[in-house]
Amino acid sequence: MTFDTIIRGGTVATASDTFQCDVGIAGGKIAALGADLGAAKEIVDARGRLVLPGGIDSHVHLSQPSAPGIVMADDFASGTKAAAFGGNTMVLPFAMQQKGESLREVVKQYHAKADGQCYVDVSFHLIIADATERVLGQELPALVNDGYTSFKVFMTYEGLALSDMEMLNVMSVARETGALVMVHAENYDAIRFLTDRLERAGKTAPHYHAASRPIAVEREATHRAISLSEIVDVPIMVVHVSNREAMEEIRRAQQRGLKIYGETCPQYLVLTEQDLQGLNMEGTKYVCSPPPRDKASQQACWEGMQQGVFSLYSSDHCPFKYDDPHGKLAPKGRTSFRWVPNGIPGVETRLPILFSEGVGKGRITLNEFVALTATNHAKTYGLYPKKGTIAVGSDADIAIWDPKREVTISQSLMHGGCDYTPYEGIKVTGWPVSTLVRGQFVVRDGELAGKPGSGAYVPREKSPLAVPRARSAWE
Numbered sequence: 001m002t003f004d005t006i007i008r009g010g011t012v013a014t015a016s017d018t019f020q021c022d023v024g025i026a027g028g029k030i031a032a033l034g035a036d037l038g039a040a041k042e043i044v045d046a047r048g049r050l051v052l053p054g055g056i057d058s059h060v061h062l063s064q065p066s067a068p069g070i071v072m073a074d075d076f077a078s079g080t081k082a083a084a085f086g087g088n089t090m091v092l093p094f095a096m097q098q099k100g101e102s103l104r105e106v107v108k109q110y111h112a113k114a115d116g117q118c119y120v121d122v123s124f125h126l127i128i129a130d131a132t133e134r135v136l137g138q139e140l141p142a143l144v145n146d147g148y149t150s151f152k153v154f155m156t157y158e159g160l161a162l163s164d165m166e167m168l169n170v171m172s173v174a175r176e177t178g179a180l181v182m183v184h185a186e187n188y189d190a191i192r193f194l195t196d197r198l199e200r201a202g203k204t205a206p207h208y209h210a211a212s213r214p215i216a217v218e219r220e221a222t223h224r225a226i227s228l229s230e231i232v233d234v235p236i237m238v239v240h241v242s243n244r245e246a247m248e249e250i251r252r253a254q255q256r257g258l259k260i261y262g263e264t265c266p267q268y269l270v271l272t273e274q275d276l277q278g279l280n281m282e283g284t285k286y287v288c289s290p291p292p293r294d295k296a297s298q299q300a301c302w303e304g305m306q307q308g309v310f311s312l313y314s315s316d317h318c319p320f321k322y323d324d325p326h327g328k329l330a331p332k333g334r335t336s337f338r339w340v341p342n343g344i345p346g347v348e349t350r351l352p353i354l355f356s357e358g359v360g361k362g363r364i365t366l367n368e369f370v371a372l373t374a375t376n377h378a379k380t381y382g383l384y385p386k387k388g389t390i391a392v393g394s395d396a397d398i399a400i401w402d403p404k405r406e407v408t409i410s411q412s413l414m415h416g417g418c419d420y421t422p423y424e425g426i427k428v429t430g431w432p433v434s435t436l437v438r439g440q441f442v443v444r445d446g447e448l449a450g451k452p453g454s455g456a457y458v459p460r461e462k463s464p465l466a467v468p469r470a471r472s473a474w475e
């Protein structure tokens, strides 16, 4: 057989094994693994390199509308280009419903934004902001059937927060349709109460964002989300967990046999609340929710990954420019932290940070790295084994890494639409040098090789994790 490409001489790692072998690619798929595979149109020399499944970042925000006057820094072209340079072959952004909108229409709009623009493969989660009877009874079941098999619900944010009743209704539809619910767990009323009190006391600088969302806010909502999911008997994924207390809520639920899953992100491993204290308004560069905490919380998030409480490590890439009238400092005249758009960029730096801080410093194995960054995302969101592994028959979604390259993270190295990185100055060892999506180079030796349209939309199967434990009380 003549392959399109053979990646020769590298060290291949999956979520379970590490081995020396060549990878034969034909028709966009991995066609053979082994030695002496024979002829190919192109031989890629991977000696001294790691050959890993391309990262799947299952939590990114692209082209999402925000408050009036504020514009997200990445569209599907710039965000997926940055993803490719960061060693990712697929991202899962959100199609976000706003109050009064039809979910089906929203999905159409996001397809229009993404079609022909993407450098890596994409698939959408849905954000449910308006849990009307029509959405619950008709649109959601039909959309799950069409491959939109996961939805996010928010317990906070103006215009997005669902009541407990609405959460229960959405969870119930997830149970009936086999979809997976992702939960943003923060107590909205508590945040509003604290924000009002802080503002009344004149405490409006960016770092008070963290004071307005203390750990108790996240812990309480995490506990409540778990309780609601237990009542409905439906699995949930608690996203962007930032601290020990929330992590322990998830661990306890798992130990009780509940199907509760957890995700953490780089900002909770390497940033702290201190970063929000920058001079002038620099702290806005780190405003995200939940906020980065302290060193003890970082340690808890590492433990959560090491002990399997968290199965996913995602970026929660949600970029707003800093030095821009539509970014972190808009809208003008509104100086309180309350108005700073929540979210930070991270799709390009997610993998090097975990590789260096995790694998490089002996906190996790290379195989755990692959699981946390690719394989578990594919398994969780109905993409496995098409995506997320290096195996015969899987899509040839591959990142080739130089495990020894030393890089100081800097905005000058970034390829997305944002004008800063919150990880500026962090030194890492290990960097993705080439990224192939379905066998085609999108990044080759650090240079762009793909184009808008190199990435495609991928409908998903139902998550194998989203299976209830038993019949519910009312069935």
Ligand code: URP
Residues within 6 Å of the ligand: 061, 184, 240, 287, 288, 289, 290, 316, 318, 342, 343, 344
């Ligand atoms: O601050 C954050 N995380 N913004 C992104 C939206 C979300 O809640 O994931």
Ligand code: ZN
Residues within 6 Å of the ligand: 184, 239, 240, 289
């Ligand atoms: Zn969220």
Ligand code: ZN
Residues within 6 Å of the ligand: 059, 060, 061, 316, 317, 318
């Ligand atoms: Zn998010």
